[in-house]
Amino acid sequence: MMAALYDPIEWTEKLMTGVPEIDNQHRVLVDSINEANVRLMSDHDIKLLEQITKDLLSYAIYHFETEEDLMQQMGYEHKSAADAQLHQKQHREFSAQVIAVRDGLRDGKAISREDLLSFLNGWLVSHIMNTDQRLGAFIKQKRNTAAATQ
């Protein structure tokens, strides 16, 4: 049962949104988390954890910007304001969570590897498979319409 937590996230069709730039970035996120998984197995010092959270946050912000930029460009909130808000909220929550973990680490309140990974894996997989899929479907449809009208 515990093994599930340690397993790397497998990149599958189910995780793909069909929007190339989003999928590419998701892969990087998935790889980063898998890499953190491997590194934390052999080394569990605070510095490494800090570095991982910092890198993760750094890339997450970059990625969120990409997604939210696409949302604005495509007018996602007009189609589904609730979805758009939920999506942004999940992004903020992720950042806040990671910052909390980092601050906790700095304050000497080390998070366990299991906790960190279960949070990261859980958030990423559920976000990608749900919230991002809806955004992906919307973007694809928009693009197809745009291509058809050209």
Next chain:
Amino acid sequence: MQITQFLKLINSRAGYVAAFLSLLVGALALLPPPDPLTAKAVFPATHALLEIISVIIGSAIFVLIWESRHHRSSGTLLLGCGLMATVAFDLGHLLSCPDMPDFFTPNSMEKAINFWLAARFTLTTSLLVYALGHGRPPLPGKENRSSLIFGTLGYFLAVSAIILAYPAIIPATFVPGIGPTALLIFSDRLLLILNLLTALLIARRYLVKQYSSDLWLAATAWVLALASAFLTIRATASPTYALLGIAYKIIAYLLAYWALVSSIIRQPYEKLASESRRNRTILETALDGIHVVDMNGRVIDTNSAFAGMLGYTVDEMLKLHVSDFEGTKTREQVAEQIEAIRQGDRNTMFETLLRHKDGKLIEAEVAINLAHLSDEEFLVVSARNITDRKAADSLRLAGEVFKHAHVGLLITDNAGTIVEVNPVACEITGYEYDELIGKNPSLLKSGQHTADFYEEMWLSLCNQGFWSQEICNRRKNGELYYELLSITAIRDHTGHHINYLAVFSDITQRKIAEDQMRKIAHFDALTGLPNRLLLADRLDQAIAQHQRSSASLAICFMDLDGFKQINDTLGHEAGDLLLKEVGARLQAMLRGSDTVARLGGDEFVMLISGLNSDEECIQALERVLHSVRRPYFLLGDTQSEISVSIGVTLYPADNADADSLMRHADHAMYAAKQAGKNCFQLFDARMEQRLQARHDTLRRVARGLTAGQFQLHYQPKVDYSNQQVIGVEALIRWNHPILGNLTPNEFLPLLEDDDLALALGEWVFREALRQGRQWESEGISLCISVNAFPRQLQRPNFPGIVAKAIEDVWPEMAAGKFMIEITETAALRELDSIEKTIQACREQGVAFSLDDFGTGYSSLSYLRQLTVDELKIDQSFVRDMLTDHEDLSIINGLLGLGHAFKLKVVAEGVESAEHVNALLRLGCYCMQGYGIARPMPAEKLVPWLQEFSQKTQRN
């Protein structure tokens, strides 16, 4: 006369005739005489006929001689006159015969015989004189030879007159009824002997002088002797013999005719013909092209040399006009030139171009001679083909150039065998002439070039016929030298390569100089290691080597950790020594094929080639890390330590170009720094993507800074001992255009290691100062504190930057109105230099606060070294102090430390009234936190201050 000479005489046409007639005489002497009666009947007519024939032939001979009298020898002329007289006497004899009508006087046998004797003696004497006089008796001059005819006529008339008028004075020669007298018989025998003698004399002369006419004349005399023999021996026997005698006489005349024709007519013609043949032979033997041209320019004669020169047959030549083969002149110009020569133009020797039948031009030297023959004028032209001479001239010139050129010249045949070299080539290569000829130039090979190099050379020679390169060769003495070599393929007219010409000059000296220049240009002056330029070169080579190799090339980007600190604390001299030592240690660990280069500063790059596994690479890097970490003794006994962060990428697994490989290694190095330094990181593609993301984010921060997306919020610090606001902490916010408001927590960690932190940090300083000045002008006096990035503090000129900002923004700022908060961990890292910075800034009236206090070592010793004004207890202790006793006691301890050093202590992270009360109980009066006030924009602070003031007054 020897027998061989006699045989020689016989063995000729004249000899055969003479011999045959002699044998015939012999034969007739043996045969019985023919019937005398029959002979007698036909005698008169036959006799007359034969005599007439002899007269005609004799006359003809005379005419022949007489007509050519000016060209004949005197002997021949005398003989001719004698013959004429003889003919006249023979005619007298015929007319005096008894059966003929009387001739002046009554005819008689004796009268006829007297004429006959006169004729015989005259001819015999003439021949004898000819024979004795060697053909050249003294005679009047050639102009006066006509007088001879009168002499001859006189002689004839005189003798005829005696015979006709005075027969009595002549001794009796024939007595009718008795027959010939003794005198007549004697005369006949004398004539026989004289003729034989004459024949022998002339024959002898022939043997000496070889005039063919003499041979015939000798035969003439011989046959005359035979004719006499008929009469002498057998005349009485039958009149037939008398007729045979006359026939022999006719034959003798014919022989004489032949002799004289041969000398008078045939010989001159033969001579002419042979001279003509000789001239023709000379003409034909001449190597020059000799031809004769008429004044119209038509060729009227040519030798075959000229025809051959122009590729025509002689017959074809004779149909040509000069303009047909003169390559430089039109028909009109040829006519003009001929006219000019006729007018006496002396320019008759010149060089011109002649056109060969096939159209090719021939360089020729021409000499023209204007010749006259009778009335006719024509040009004799001699043309000489000087193409070869010209070619030889230029060849000779080429030879001289070849010999004296100041470059090495070497010619091979198409198989590459050396056929010629010049002295400079010998000098450069160190080989003697004979040692090079017949060899292949490969004997000069140095072994410094690959087979590909030579293959490319041949390819270029085959395709372009030319190749030029700098090449390294080996002299005879083994020394290497450099030459600039150009090879040109020489083709024949079919385009096949027949020779190769190599032109080369020794550029060894230049190469050495260039090498020195290159060394200067390619090596780092401090460490002696290759510099960036040479590294690029080596990297290209290494990439090429590993392209098809299963082994890997490691590109290791290295950056020393904390080098700046050593430079700052120990000085540049020590820093330089350290760099040299690091370079030496890296160099010592490498194999010959590897490279270590210094890019500048404390950056090095290593290229490790031929790695067969990742493990091998990792081991090598571990050794490098270990080696660099060993202590350094730089100045005196001071021991220093340093470590290195290494970023590695492996080619060809990372199949990128040289620039990208360097960038990847650099990024991996960055990752190594991130991962805590003193380690190495392998590059991977995801890392690249993440770094790309990071760069993008940083770019956006930079853009945001110029676009005014950043803003300061201020959070008050309150002193509950006197209910005063003691200051505000400026906290940055990013109004991200997409993500909205971002807190410093979210984006500041991304900047920490980038120079962007410096720009952003400075902006914060200036913005805070600006706000402080504005509040001050509004009557609000507050101490504004700002957070400094550790990176800012590390700048050597940080105090200067702060001073400049104050001077620019708030020059009249009072001391204590501006405070810089330093995190404890940052301060601890470089304690000495931070303290120096603090001291320098304090002189500008800047105060300092130690942030996040308690998270580091928080020891007495360093607190003593740092001159700060304020300690801020880290919020993590405050947050949990209500539940966590440990935290509570830590706060207690920290408060004690602060009080001990007489520092103001501020508790951060105060979230509730409970926190406030608990802290007050502990004796901590200064606080900051959400529980008191959230960070707020500047415009909200003033209302808040009023509210706070009213609230405290109420209390």
